[in-house]
Amino acid sequence: MNNLRFENIHPRLVLKQMKPYSPGKPIWEVQRETGIEKVIKLASNENPLGPSPKAVAAIQSYLGDIHRYPDADTVDLRFALAEKLQVTAEHVIVTNGADELITLLSETFLEPEDEIIVPSPTFSEYEFGATLMGTKVISVPLSEGYQYNITDILNAVTEKTKLLYLCSPNNPTGTYLPRTDLYELLEALPSRILVIFDGAYSHFVTADDYSDGLEFVRMGYPLMVTQTFSKIYGLAGIRVGYGVAAPSLINSIRQVKEPFNVNALAQIGAIAALKDDAHLEATRASNTKGREQVYALLEQLGISFTKSMSNFILIKLGPEAKSIYDQLMSKGIIVRHGQGWNLPEHIRISVGTSDDHLAFIEALTSILEKVELEKEVSKI
Ligand SMILES: Cc1ncc(COP(=O)(O)O)c(C=O)c1O
Structure with a gap:
């Protein structure tokens, strides 16, 4: 189609200043990109127990x-x-x-x-x-x-x-x-x-x-x-x-x-x-327990985070945060990188199930080991 026909039609100027919302990636998209069947989504603060x-x-x-x-x-x-x-x-x-x-x-x-x-x-x-x-x-x-x-x-x-x-x-x-x-x-x-x-x-x-x-x-x-x-x-x-x-x-x-x-x-x-009420109470209880589990796992790794009253946790990973986020994604674990909030050294993870947390920590541990190794190699 001829694009010239539309070049005189202008959207409101204010749209130039607007950053589009960047949602957590959907599971199907990461499955398609990585070929991984079991993708874990901890990016949009959804309910890990499912709907009521x-x-x-x-x-x-x-x-x-x-x-x-x-x-x-x-x-x-x-x-x-x-x-x-x-x-x-x-x-x-x-x-x-x-x-x-x-x-x-x-x-x-x-x-x-x-x-x-x-x-x-x-x-x-x-x-x-x-x-x-x-x-x-x-x-x-x-x-x-x-x-x-x-x-x-x-x-x-x-x-x-x-x-x-x-x-x-x-x-x-x-x-x-x-x-x-x-x-x-x-x-x-x-x-x-x-x-x-x-x-x-x-x-x-x-x-x-x-x-x-x-x-x-x-x-x-x-x-x-x-x-x-x-x-x-x-x-x-x-x-x-x-x-x-x-x-x-x-x-x-x-x-x-x-x-x-x-x-x-x-x-x-x-x-x-x-x-x-049963679904609401079960979700609340699972979230409170889940937060504590994530805190304990992060503390074991010596990673700093902000204590949360919500169903997500802000984690500080330092200058490598974006690369770690990308590597988590390639392992089928979807979290949120902090760039959109001007927190480029952070990721945010939603509180999920206990299995989700363990999978996240396992992936994070192996990525951090690799990052450390690369740092050592670069010093040689
Ligand atoms: C603080 C806050 N307010 C509002 C919303 C929007 O919720 P809804 O899914 O009802 O549009 C969200 C969704 O993530 C949120 O984090």
Whole structure:
């Protein structure tokens, strides 16, 4: 086809600044590239126990009805969430994954002259949504040990600040914002700033001084809590996320969303998953145990890492990190390299099954031995 026909059609200039999201590689792609059948994926913080069996059964029993449009208002799911979270159904919006909600929030609230504050390193979609709207992103580096520093965050506030994102536990560091800090921050911020508290990994936290933010929504602070069914509920493939905030904020977002943004199977599956306490508890227990196992294995190897309240662990491997990441991939172990977060000396691994961890450590050990050997040889 003649490309000349299209050269006068220009996308928005802002697209030039946008980095495409780089997801964890899918298992099939690594199987195809390496020829390895047993590929282990520890790259996207998915549930190693699989989906909630109750969700799977509900989806299967609904399949004969998929010729119908889904409920545009996700009424049953919003009521189920409201009951669980002790808010009203008017406080809840359901979206096609939490990712969609981040884009909707950007489209609803951001003007080009606004600013958003993003403690960094963190989940890249906050920046993506703001850049899409032409809004400036103010990054506030996390402090020592990737801890939140509320003074630094408050110092970054200007007249133009519109949204503040707090990811807690934070992706990719696994660190979190203690309840007292969240409270202090909410008290100190001007009420014209909407705080987005991304609790995608809330369910994995075991620290006593953590807040998932919902109590502050109930108290009436200008805060939206976002969550997802992709992680602890194991439903990443059907895309369901949600936000909880004051009804007036929710109504503004509803003006922007597409009518049928959440498909019928996602709605049915999520409602069933919410009732599956056994699956949720088993996942949480397996994750807590899994984190400890990974810590112990890394300590044996003398590798430094950041203790995590989530279902992933940030590991520091040094200047060889990218090469080690590539070698892990060639051995059929998919993890995430830190480059996208400007952490080129790190990888992030998801907490998986015990067998996954052992396979990862075995591969890592043999790669590190090879790296050491090469260093020795280069000295000769
Ligand atoms: C912090 C954070 N927020 C939101 C999401 C998006 O979740 P979803 O799969 O619901 O779009 C992710 C996914 O990795 C995440 O890490």
